[in-house]
Structures are given as C-alpha cells and as structure tokens.
Amino acid sequence: MQRFEERPLLKVENLTKQYGPGCGECSQPGRPGLIKNYCPSCGTVYACSDVSLDVYPGEILGIVGESGSGKSTLMQCLYFDQDVTSGTLTIDDPELAGENLFDVSSQRKRYIRNHKYGMVYQNPVKGLRMDFSSISNIAEKQIAAGGRHVGQMQSAGERLLDVVSIPLFRMKEEPRNFSGGMQQRVQIAKALSNDPPILFLDEVTTGLDLSVQAAVIDLIKQIQRDLGISMIVVSHDLAVIRMLADRTLVMLNGRVIESGLTDQILEDPNHAYTQQLVYSLL
Template sequence: MSSIEAPILSIKNVHKQFGAGCSTCQDQTGRALIKNYCKACGTVYACQDISFDLYPGEILGIVGESGSGKSTLMRCLYFDQEVTSGEAYLSQYEGGEKSLFQESSQKKRYIRNHLMGKVYQNPLLGLKMNFSSIGNIAEKLIAAGNRNVGQMESRGKELLEYVNIPDYRMKEAPKNFSGGMQQRVQIAKALSNNPPILLLDEVTTGLDLSVQASVLDLIKHLQRELAISMIIVSHDLGVIRMLADRTLVMLDGKVIEQGLTDQILEDPQGPYTQQLVQSLL
C-alpha cells in the first residue's frame, strides 16, 4: 500500500443510533450515557462519528468486544441497516463523488451486487440453505443481471473449486455442510461478481480451531491472489493480527485507537487496547 495511493473507500463521520434520543443524551457537551446507552430514554448510540479510509489491496481489521458497534458498522456499510448520518465514498462508483448512503434503494442494490461482497457471521443470513451451493452463487449473479445458465454454472463451479468445495458436493445444499464449509460457500458467493471490496463479519466465530485456521488461510490466499480490499471484523485480536495491515479498535460505539496492526500490538496506547494485547500473551 502506497502512502500516496488514493483510498478505494472513504467513510466519514458515520453515526448509527437505535432510538430517538432525548434531551439527556442529545446534549453533546455533557452527554449522560452508560457506555453507549441512555438510561433515560433507552437509545443506543451504536456508532459514533466513525471515520476511516480503506486502500486498494489492503486488509483493514476492526476489533472490539461484543456491543462495541463493529458489526453494526458492517451492516451499515452493506446497507443492511441505514445510517443515522454520515458519508461513504467508493472510488469505483460515480468517480468517488457521491455518498453511497444518499443513493436510492435501486442504486444501493447495484452497489451490493457489483461492488461489494459480504460474508456474515451467521451463514443463515448469507446463504439460502435449501438451494444448492451453485444455486447460491447463481442467485448473486442473477441479482447482478446475468441470465446465462451455462455461464452461471461455470462460474459457480470455478468459485467453489477455488474455496475448496469438492466437486461432488457442489450441487448439495449448504444445510448439509459443516460451519467451515458454509463459510467457504459464503466467500465464494460474495466473490461471484468480482467486487473490489469484501466485508467479513466475525467469519471464524464458533468454528473449531482447526477449521478457523483453514478459513483464515483461505482469506489470506484470496487477498494475495485477487488483491481485493477487505474489511474484517472480529472480537479476537489474534485473527486481526494474522490478517490485517491496519486496525481500528472500537469500544462503546467509538474508534478509540487506530494504526498499523504491528504498531498497535507493539505499543498499544489506551488501557482497553493494552488489555486486548495482554490477552494474546
């Protein structure tokens, strides 16, 4: 990654809250919150003023405990939820001049189907469990406008082979697969239209250690082979250490520290980040 290279994705001042807020929690000077929760009205400030850039070919890690806002941020980036406010610019969309969050539902679908792929923590959110594995990939291709059955089958086989799904299981439904194999099918589906950006949300959570290792090896292989830009979210700093070039640390809806992953591991600044690093030792 060159220091003078332009970012492929720029996120600016993203806020996401659940609830309308009240006078108690909307007073920015003396906001009375318990972590990121307003006891008076029940509003949760899940993401608070999040800004970062993602560069071509980079893996950006986002680490934090459960409830820190990292998965909410990923849902907002993939339009699974609407932001409360903020901007997002993608260099390969409208020359990077239009905020993605302000676009119509139709244009957001185009962005999801052509310019981004997402792998969910829960495969039920990313896969049709009763479709065949090839059928899942075809679904994504159809959403992007492909109607050629032969091309879709060929592309499906190519991708499933790439993520090490055996040929004889490609027409099998993911409901019959292990968790690790389901994640591999999700990865293949997310890559089906060659998106420049891949979002990975807690993709190894709940998997056995050996299966985790094989999925992480696959992600590293994909990045080397395809030079795709990735954002990977995890509560496990060990996963981030293995994959990420740079890292954001989130706590209570805020980015509290960011920098090169090696730098954060060697010289964590805040007490929470120090605690995370200490847990690796």
C-alpha cells in the same frame, strides 16, 4: 501493504447509528451525557458514534472489539442492512463519484451490493439459501449482478468452488448438509462471484474449530493475495486480526478508540482497553 499516497477506495466519515430520539444531553459534540453508549436522560443507545475510517486498494482493514462494541452494526450499515442516522460513505469508483451512498435510493444501494460489494456473515444462514444447491447460491449472486449466460455462470461457479476447496462432486448439494466451515467457504465463493472490489467479513471464524478457523484464515489470505480485493474483517478476536489485517481499528462502546498499523497496535497499544486485549494474547 497499500501506499498511503493512494486515494482510499472506501471512505466513511462520522457514521452514527442511534436507537432512540436523542436529546440535548447526548447530541452535543463528544456526546458528554452518555454512560458508555447509553443516554440515561432519553434512553437513546448509540450503537455507532461518529465512526470514520478509510480502506485503501488491496488492503485488509481489521475491526476488533468486544461484543456490543458496535463493530457488527458498523458492518451492517456499510452493507446497507441497516440505515444510518447520519454520516457519509463514498467509494472511489467512476460510477459512484461524488455520491454519499448512505443517501442514495434503495435501488441504487441494491446495485452497489450486487456489483461492488461481497459479504460473508458470521451466521451462514444469513448469506446462503440453505435449501438451494451450493452452485445455485453462487448463480443467484451472479444473476443479481446481471449474469444471464448459464454456461458461463456454471463455469464460474465451479471455478469459485474449487478456489474455496469445495469438492465439485458436492456442488449440487445443499449447504445445510455441510459443516460450518464448508458453509463459510460456500459463502465466500458466493461473495466473490460478482468480482467485487470490496469484501466484508463479519466474525467469519467464530464458532469454528481451531483447525477449521486456520483453514478459513488461510483461504482469506490467499484470496486477498491472488485477487487484490480490499477487505474489512470484523472480529472480537485480536489473534484473527493479527493474522489478517494490515491496519486495525479498535472499537469500544460504539466508538473508535484506537487505530493504526496492526503491528504497531500489537507492540505498543495506547488505550487501556487495547492493552487489555493485547495482553490477553500473551
């Protein structure tokens, strides 16, 4: 658990992602004209509305919510897969000091993705080239981050595949030949190949068998323990968040409706929706 006197490694303030023009009914503070996250006057959908969060060094922040709550859109905005409508993103890094990273150039965003971020998507097809070998997928990320020494990249790739329990005799195989759980582990190895301080994991256990889910969760916990990487873990499953996250945000209709220590939220949820989530685990 982080010490709260530390500065956040990553800080987001008032992130909004809307689809539509907005109007006087839905653009006011608090957006009183919305029905859930939809404006009936102008048809605008607020996928994320005024979301703020901090991620501290070495912690895992969980984000939980039902399908359509905005959690995956939030992740895509943080990783620059989507542009935000408004908001600020800062990272406590000398290279990026004082910059709102949502406003920097596409070239600068690409640099941040290649050097500061790792991403593991729910669908491995989005994070892997299925017709490249596993070790070539890892090398692709290393090359994007400036790697040029073939021997060093090969050695690092083998080490990472070993970390995620992919047999080295299969490193030349294409991920399309692997099971879903193995594909996720290759994705994790690829995401770690640039030694990122921040790792995003979006619904990484969804669709996996329970035993495979447990193996992936154990791997994430081991990586966080051994490497001290800060992580944001998104899931609709509070049981996954309970096993992984130090702190948790609960999202509903594009907003953060509750936040706090994971144990605190599990033991004494305040919002009716969070109570429903917690009681569904019992």
